Amino acid sequence: MQKTFRYIIFSLLFVLGCTQVNGQIKALQKDTVKVRFFNGIRLDVDLVPLASSFLSTHETYSYEVALQSDLKHKYFPVVEIGYGGADKISSSNISYKTDAVFGRVGLDFNIMKEKKSVKPTNNLFLAGIRVGFSSFKYNITDVSIVNDYWGENQTLNYENIPATRVWIEFVAGMRVEIFKNVFLGWTVKNKSTSSEDAAGKFKPWYIPGFGLNTGNANWEVNYCLGYKF
Amino acid sequence: MKISDKIIILLFIVLTSCTSTDSCRENTEVKMQIGFYTKTKNSTTGVYSKSSLNIDSIWANGLGVDSFYYKKKLSTKSINLPLKNKAEQTDYIIRFNNTTDTISVFYQNNDGYYLSLECGCVVAHTIDEVVTTGHFIDSLAIINREINNVNAENIQIYHF
Numbered sequence: 001m002q003k004t005f006r007y008i009i010f011s012l013l014f015v016l017g018c019t020q021v022n023g024q025i026k027a028l029q030k031d032t033v034k035v036r037f038f039n040g041i042r043l044d045v046d047l048v049p050l051a052s053s054f055l056s057t058h059e060t061y062s063y064e065v066a067l068q069s070d071l072k073h074k075y076f077p078v079v080e081i082g083y084g085g086a087d088k089i090s091s092s093n094i095s096y097k098t099d100a101v102f103g104r105v106g107l108d109f110n111i112m113k114e115k116k117s118v119k120p121t122n123n124l125f126l127a128g129i130r131v132g133f134s135s136f137k138y139n140i141t142d143v144s145i146v147n148d149y150w151g152e153n154q155t156l157n158y159e160n161i162p163a164t165r166v167w168i169e170f171v172a173g174m175r176v177e178i179f180k181n182v183f184l185g186w187t188v189k190n191k192s193t194s195s196e197d198a199a200g201k202f203k204p205w206y207i208p209g210f211g212l213n214t215g216n217a218n219w220e221v222n223y224c225l226g227y228k229f
Numbered sequence: 230m231k232i233s234d235k236i237i238i239l240l241f242i243v244l245t246s247c248t249s250t251d252s253c254r255e256n257t258e259v260k261m262q263i264g265f266y267t268k269t270k271n272s273t274t275g276v277y278s279k280s281s282l283n284i285d286s287i288w289a290n291g292l293g294v295d296s297f298y299y300k301k302k303l304s305t306k307s308i309n310l311p312l313k314n315k316a317e318q319t320d321y322i323i324r325f326n327n328t329t330d331t332i333s334v335f336y337q338n339n340d341g342y343y344l345s346l347e348c349g350c351v352v353a354h355t356i357d358e359v360v361t362t363g364h365f366i367d368s369l370a371i372i373n374r375e376i377n378n379v380n381a382e383n384i385q386i387y388h389f
Contacts, residue, residue, distance in 0.1 A: 090346040091251050140343070143350045149291065149298055150313045156350060158341060200342040200353060200377060 039070035042175070042183060044224040046082075051223075060086040060206055066224070068108070076108035076126060084134075086206035094143050100136030102209025104169065122177040122228075124185070130169040132191065134208045137162050158202060165207045167193040175226060183226035192217040253348035256378045260309035261334065261354070263384045281306045282388055285326050292320035292331070307382065314338060314352040325388070328365040335359070342377055353377040359384060 044066040052061075064082030071077070085099030108128030112121075141157040173187030191210055197203035204213050211218040265282040283306055289299040291310075298321075299308055312319040312334060320333045335357045342353035354376040359369055368387045376383055 088346070090349075092253060092347060092349050094346055094349050096346050140346070143341075145314065145340075145350060145352055147311060147314050147352075149294065149296075149311050150319075151294075152314045154314065154340070154352075156340060200339070202341065202343045205346045 035073050037072055039073055040228050041067055041069045042226045042228040043067055044175075044183075044222075044226040046222045047225055048221065048223050059088045060084070060211070062209070062211075064102075064209075064222070070228075074110050076110065076124070076128070078104075078106050078108060078128070078130070080104040080106075080130070082209055084206075084208035088205060092144070095141045096138065096205045097141070098136055098138035098204065098206060098208065100134055100208040102132060102134035102136075104130040104132040104209065106130030106169070106171070108171070122183075124175040126174065126187070127172045128170075130171060130189070132167045132169060132209050133165070134210065135162075135164040136204070136208055138204050138206075140202060140205075161202050161204075163204050163207075165193060165195060165204070165210060167191050167207075167210050173222070173224075175224070177228075181228040183224070183228065185224055185226070187222045187224065189220045189222070190217055191220060251347060253345070255344050255348045256380065257344065257348050257351055258311075259342075259351045259353060259376055259378055260311050261356075261376050261384065262307055262309050262380070262382045263386055264307040264382045265305075266385050266387050268387060268389055287326075288322075288324040290322045292322060312336065312354050312376065314340075325365040330362045330364050330366050332359065332361045332366075336376070344378065351378055356383065361386075 046062075046064045046066075049061060049063045062082060062084035064080055064084075066078055066080040068076050068078040080103065082102050082104075083099070084102060086096060088096045090096070106129050108126040110124050111127050112123065112125040137160045139157070139159045140161065141159065143156045143158070145154045145156065146152070169189045169191045171187050171189045173185055175183040175185035178184050193207075193210060193213075197213075197215075207213050211220060265284055266279050267282040268277045268279055270277050283304055285304060287299055287302050287305055287308065288297055289308060289310060290297045298310060302308070308323075310319075310321055315338075317337060318333060318335050320331060322329060322331050324330075336354040337357065339353040339355070340350070342351050343349075344351065356371055356374040356376065359371055361369055365388055366386050367389050370385045370387070371383065372385055373381050373383045
């Protein structure tokens with residue numbers, strides 16, 4: 001239920017973001033300016049962890065910042081760095097713990113059509129791709145194995161299991177300049193990883209930067225506050 | 230902004246339809262499966278053929294355990310026996326109708342056969358050798374040395 005509440009609140013925030021865009025476009029209909037090659041670097045801070053720390057069950061956490069440069073107001077190479085982890089106790093009382101730094105590199109394209117009669121806005125409608133990477137260690141502890149017939153009980157702990165994961169993300173989002181050089185916006189990410197986990201081998205329950213390792217694609221939403229230098 | 234409106238609506242549907250499942254839905258029992266077979270000779274061609282053997286009643290008792298694992302199980306073609314997790318040899322006394330045999334299994338243990346965070350680990354086994362007495366059992370074949378949570382036949386016992 002808490003998850004659902006979280007998504008409802010974020011969806012409401014998106015709608016707010018959109019009304020901002022409408023206002024901005026009307027305000028910026030003036031004269032035309034030539035587009036330079038380099039148009040500065042924007043630092044985005046993900047606000048979702050601030051909200052989710054009140055809403056979630058604290059099983060997982062993820063914080064990230066992004067640096068995105070603006071080339072020709074069309075290409076937006078991006079570097080994202082974050083820190084994520086999990087501290088989870090499953091229904092069978094098994095603990096999973098990990099925390100690590102993760103990184104992503106990628107490229108966005110501004111897909112907002114610009115009319116010639118209108119001054120190019122600083123607002124962005126972005127679509128792009130990321131390659132994510134995380135090298136981390138995880139613990140799986142308090143694993144209980146019971147053998148009723150032979151009367152055997154074991155509790156096993158597996159600590160510092162190393163893992164390295166690479167994944168691909170398809171992203172879409174928007175940025176709206178709410179004040180001069182201050183941007184607000186959201187990004188939606190669809191993440192998928194190709195690595196298969198062999199039967200019987202340990203696999204991470206949570207991958208920092210990727211999310212839950214369920215074997216399926218993950219969806220993630222970032223709500224960002226940005227400043228353009 | 231019509232495109233973004235559509236995306237928002239789509240996202241709302243996609244994200245709210247996500248639910249987390251947090252219970253074990255996998256098989257967590259690890260047992261050695263033994264199937265019973267007989268060989269019959271075709272009188273005209275002289276060729277032997279294998280067929281399943283139905284045991285009328287069967288008893289199975291781990292050596293050193295007070296209780297029966299199978300107690301007069303009727304009309305059965307296979308049995309599933311748990312092995313010791315902390316030893317590398319398990320012995321069972323198996324009574325086929327009125328004849329008793331002892332079966333000894335030698336194996337290696339894999340303590341951390343991981344299933345999931347919800348289901349945890351099981352102890353899987355790899356069979357090295359199986360030795361039996363020969364009162365009811367005429368011969369034996371190991372057809373799958375890996376014993377884990379997958380339900381598969383490991384040993385075939387032949388009675389002619």
